[in-house]
Amino acid sequence: xxxxxxxxxxxxxxxxxxxxxxxxxxxxxxxxxxxxxxxxxxxxxxxxxxxxxxxxxxxxxxxxxxxxxxxxxxxxxxxxxxxxxxxxxxxxxxxxxxxxxxxxxxxxxxxxxxxxxxxxxxxxxxxxxxxxxxxxxxxxxxxxxxxxxxxxxxxxxxxxxxxxxxxxxxxxxxxxxxxxxxxxxxxxxxxxxxxxxxxxxxxxxxxxxxxxxxxxxxxxxxxxxxxxxxxxxxxxxxxxxxxxxxxxxxxxxxxxxxxxxxxx
Numbered sequence: 001x002x003x004x005x006x007x008x009x010x011x012x013x014x015x016x017x018x019x020x021x022x023x024x025x026x027x028x029x030x031x032x033x034x035x036x037x038x039x040x041x042x043x044x045x046x047x048x049x050x051x052x053x054x055x056x057x058x059x060x061x062x063x064x065x066x067x068x069x070x071x072x073x074x075x076x077x078x079x080x081x082x083x084x085x086x087x088x089x090x091x092x093x094x095x096x097x098x099x100x101x102x103x104x105x106x107x108x109x110x111x112x113x114x115x116x117x118x119x120x121x122x123x124x125x126x127x128x129x130x131x132x133x134x135x136x137x138x139x140x141x142x143x144x145x146x147x148x149x150x151x152x153x154x155x156x157x158x159x160x161x162x163x164x165x166x167x168x169x170x171x172x173x174x175x176x177x178x179x180x181x182x183x184x185x186x187x188x189x190x191x192x193x194x195x196x197x198x199x200x201x202x203x204x205x206x207x208x209x210x211x212x213x214x215x216x217x218x219x220x221x222x223x224x225x226x227x228x229x230x231x232x233x234x235x236x237x238x239x240x241x242x243x244x245x246x247x248x249x250x251x252x253x254x255x256x257x258x259x260x261x262x263x264x
Contacts, residue, residue: 025086028120031071031079034187035263036136038067044143046130046225047204047217056208057145063131067263070128070136073178073189074101074197074256080113088116092239099178101195103254107224107236110198110257117259125259130201132260133227140184140192144231172253196228196241196252203233228252 045058080102083089089112092104105113107127114125134141172194181193203223207216226232226241232252238245241252 025120027122028082028117030121030123032073033069033261034072034136035069036065036067036132036186038065038263041065041131041135043131043134044145045204045206046144046201046231047206049206049208051208051210051212058206060143065131065135068128068132068260069263070132070188070260071258072187074195074258075110075113076100076178077102080105083113083116086116088119089113100175101178101190101254101256103175103195103256104239105198105255105257106239107198107234109239110259113257114259123261125261127198127200127257128260130199130225130227130231133197133199136186136188136260137191137227138185141227142192142230175254175256192229194228194253195256196226196232196254198234198255198257199225199227201225226252226255 041063042060043063044060047058049056049058077100080089080092084091090105090109092102110127114127117123117125128136134143175195176190176193179189181190183189184191201224202219202221203225204220205218206214209215222236223233224236226234230249232241232246232249234241234252234255235245239255241255245251
């Protein structure tokens with residue numbers, strides 16, 4: 001009898017934080033997602049391809065995409081604020097707004113949120129790769145192909161600049177509420193709006209021989225691919241692309257993110 005009473009008391013103390021034990025937080029309801037089925041795809045790499053000093057479009061290559069679930073919308077300021085309140089994410093200078101995408105976050109902020117959400121939902125969340133993002137973006141994705149492959153390197157630079165200007169349009173100076181840019185054909189909201197999204201893909205440079213064979217490659221993960229109206233190559237600690245940190249081209253209006261989870 002005495003033993004049972006002691007056991008009951010210990011359980012009660014643990015439940016209310018006795019002996020330094022914090023009560024476990026309830027699991028979070030996972031966010032709304034869209035399922036992307038597995039299958040083959042043609043993917044034009046985000047890597048920079050060169051033959052000698054001349055840049056060319058990466059060739060479209062067949063790849064196999066594993067099935068995954070992707071958030072239907074970008075992580076919002078309200079959602080991110082929960083992570084900040086629990087001490088797992090870096091605070092931002094923005095007051096959480098109703099259904100506004102979380103912006104002003106760098107690559108490490110986004111991965112910290114993914115780790116927190118994984119713990120709080122019991123599911124494994126992560127940033128998508130560039131290939132996964134393009135697969136989910138469907139008709140709203142742009143793989144960066146220019147076709148400007150002449151001997152004069154300035155021709156390609158100018159073609160890239162014009163392409164990014166045309167796709168980006170005028171700068172949009174405020175983040176728009178979730179759903180402002182509508183849904184794509186797969187049901188994802190706000191793809192290629194005024195918030196670019198971090199991916200796991202690293203900056204990469206590949207050298208080819210004159211016959212098209214790969215002879216060298218270099219990967220640098222201090223710069224990551226951000227996807228939106230065009231690809232942007234961002235230094236991973238940058239939170240505001242307009243203040244600098246875009247490795248090449250026109251910087252994004254805002255930096256945010258959405259996450260994926262693998263389908264077993």
